[in-house]
Amino acid sequence: MKVAITGSTGFIGKHLSDFLMNKGVEVHAVKREHYLPDNKSKLISLLNGCDAIINLAGASINSRWTKENKQKIRDSRIKTTRYLVQVINELATKPEVLISASAVGIYPDKEIWSERDGNYDNGFLASVCKDWEAEAKKVSTDVRLVIPRLGVVLSKDGGAFPKMYLPFRLFIGGRIASGSQGFSWIHIDDLMNIFWTIITTKKIKGVIHCTAPQMCDNLIFTYSLAKIAHKPACFRIPSVVFKIMYGEGASILTKGQKVFPYKLLNYGYSFQYPEINKALKNLCN
Known part of the structure; x- marks a missing residue:
């Protein structure tokens, strides 16, 4: 099997490349230089004959949302996906x-x-997601399209979790704002297995929620982590602190969605980490 991955140097991309190679898959990294007009023939050659193409490209949203950063977040997803789909169709x-x-x-x-x-929401991030998905939907009908909507990906060695765990290790952990904001999450091991399930199960198509089935909010996450890590969680960090630090980008911390993976469960996927306590015990071990 031959699989091409955009964003292969990112947090999820690195995990996925290693995961697939361990299964004997021939993995090809789509790099930034492949998107230069002069390198179109190289991209065509790289993608031609691939069994699957996985598009993970996108600049981090964990930054202050200045005008420049917002444009980078948009362009790195929408323009990249647009060009990738154009090449696939050729x-x-x-x-x-x-x-x-x-x-x-x-x-x-x-x-x-x-x-x-x-x-759908009307904010910046929702707008990016809508336009991002719209570009993917322009792919040829000869290609099965799957759009995994990812929750917060939890892993020991990257992504959000090490940053979220640090305050607890320093004994200053606590909930963010009211703590009632949704926290839809997925353990990295489950995400890798879900990608493999999507690749190998031809009946899976369209939008798929890549989130654990347990409904969770920031308060549940906070006290679960405190209990498992044997650390206090007596602080409350007001939303204004994050607004000062990240501006509009604070919304990814002070707001959150509650999303349920109906399709994955209907397809018979069995989660290795369906509950936050089990996931945190693994991550804190």
């Missing part, structure tokens, strides 16, 4: 599946959302 031998990532930030921060819901 391939003589197209992939069986295109897996193009998105995020649960497309939803409002109220209620519980399933893949059937089309009520």
